Amino acid sequence: MIEIEAGGIASTVQDLGRTGHYHIGMPPSGAMDRYAHTVANYLVGNDTDAATVEMTYQGITATFRDDAVIAITGADMSPSLNGDPIDTWETVAVDAGDELELAFATEGARAYLAVAGGIDVPEVMDSRSTYTLVGIGGHEGRGLEEGDRLPIGDAPAERRELVGTRIDDEDVPDYANEDTVRIVLGLTSYRLTEEAKETLCESEWTVSSEADRVGYRLEGPDLEFEEREQPFGAGTDPSNVVDLGYPIGSIQVPQQPIVLMQDAVTGGGYATVGTVISADRGLLAQRQTHKSVSFESVDVDEAIDARRDQNARLEAIRADIEGEN
Amino acid sequence: MTEKTTIKSPMPGIFYRQPDPDDPPFAEPGDTVEAGDTIGLVEVMKNFHDIEADSSGTISEFLVENEAEVEADQAIVELE
Numbered sequence: 001m002i003e004i005e006a007g008g009i010a011s012t013v014q015d016l017g018r019t020g021h022y023h024i025g026m027p028p029s030g031a032m033d034r035y036a037h038t039v040a041n042y043l044v045g046n047d048t049d050a051a052t053v054e055m056t057y058q059g060i061t062a063t064f065r066d067d068a069v070i071a072i073t074g075a076d077m078s079p080s081l082n083g084d085p086i087d088t089w090e091t092v093a094v095d096a097g098d099e100l101e102l103a104f105a106t107e108g109a110r111a112y113l114a115v116a117g118g119i120d121v122p123e124v125m126d127s128r129s130t131y132t133l134v135g136i137g138g139h140e141g142r143g144l145e146e147g148d149r150l151p152i153g154d155a156p157a158e159r160r161e162l163v164g165t166r167i168d169d170e171d172v173p174d175y176a177n178e179d180t181v182r183i184v185l186g187l188t189s190y191r192l193t194e195e196a197k198e199t200l201c202e203s204e205w206t207v208s209s210e211a212d213r214v215g216y217r218l219e220g221p222d223l224e225f226e227e228r229e230q231p232f233g234a235g236t237d238p239s240n241v242v243d244l245g246y247p248i249g250s251i252q253v254p255q256q257p258i259v260l261m262q263d264a265v266t267g268g269g270y271a272t273v274g275t276v277i278s279a280d281r282g283l284l285a286q287r288q289t290h291k292s293v294s295f296e297s298v299d300v301d302e303a304i305d306a307r308r309d310q311n312a313r314l315e316a317i318r319a320d321i322e323g324e325n
Numbered sequence: 326m327t328e329k330t331t332i333k334s335p336m337p338g339i340f341y342r343q344p345d346p347d348d349p350p351f352a353e354p355g356d357t358v359e360a361g362d363t364i365g366l367v368e369v370m371k372n373f374h375d376i377e378a379d380s381s382g383t384i385s386e387f388l389v390e391n392e393a394e395v396e397a398d399q400a401i402v403e404l405e
Contacts, residue, residue: 009372010370106397209368209369289337291337
């Protein structure tokens with residue numbers, strides 16, 4: 001059991017998300033940086049879909065009530081155990097009574113704490129992910145607070161043998177400098193003028209302070225729409241279309257772009273002019289407020305290849321970890 | 326001899342000097358603050374984080390304007 005002493009700014013329990021319910025308006029939720037979440041799980045011998053604690057900008061302070069095997073990945077929040085710094089992207093042993101403390105993020109925005117056995121909160125619709133907007137999943141459907149107690153799932157004692165395992169440096173993302181995310185133009189990109197499509201892909205966008213698990217609002221140049229007589233039901237604003245389902249990662253343009261993330265609203269009437277590819281959504285989720293982001297246009301085949309490459313890289317990391325022990 | 330210290334923002338966001346637009350600022354230059362006193366707020370993702378004085382002293386200067394964008398580790402207030 002993990003007892004939370006301080007919850008940080010926005011710390012929630014997340015797994016890979018709640019799939020299969022989008023049609024009823026239920027977004028997947030799940031870890032914003034799937035790569036970091038998955039590596040953390042592999043380092044402690046868990047499967048990809050075990051629940052971790054996702055921390056944003058400021059980490060938790062917590063006391064372990066049982067011995068545990070942990071790994072912290074993602075943004076660097078200078079973690080320490082009983083006051084002594086511990087490494088990230090590495091498997092660490094924790095004894096009952098130890099206090100884990102994370103500070104503010106220096107690079108990246110989100111850190112992941114995996115524990116051998118996983119965070120064992122109840123499943124809601126087949127997922128332990130927290131969806132705070134409607135208050136379901138995770139720990140009581142909300143962010144972690146002082147006094148919360150997180151149960152840890154059972155893990156075999158052999159997990160201790162993983163302690164000291166770390167992944168190769170080249171597999172650790174450079175969150176401070178990864179500023180380009182790939183997108184596939186589409187759905188209603190026909191609503192933008194040709195110049196606006198170029199502007200979208202050639203401009204430097206800035207992550208606003210309104211960037212959370214629901215969406216990332218970006219600031220930059222205005223995008224011009226093709227003139228047309230709006231169809232019935234679309235509303236009068238040129239950024240409106242007749243209602244659409246919004247894919248996760250889609251870039252809607254009420255005025256400035258908003259990239260929809262894991263807790264997205266699932267549909268509505270804004271023109272949705274492109275989609276951040278799944279392999280790069282984690283990098284966007286790690287861009288801090290006020291940092292710049294650029295979009296690089298790719299086609300669907302390249303997007304699928306990128307996803308395949310990322311999955312292959314994760315599988316290689318898992319094989320390495322298993323091979324070492 | 327007076328020793329100057331700066332209070333930094335631990336995270337990126339928008340800096341606010343008052344708890345609410347209609348309320349007076351937490352502190353003004355010349356005010357004496359104790360360690361732990363709130364001197365401002367930083368907002369990110371609709372969360373407001375208190376910026377507290379880490380030592381006692383007199384506020385000599387605010388280094389950022391109210392409602393200005395701040396970066397992580399940016400100096401906000403100078404104490405002496």
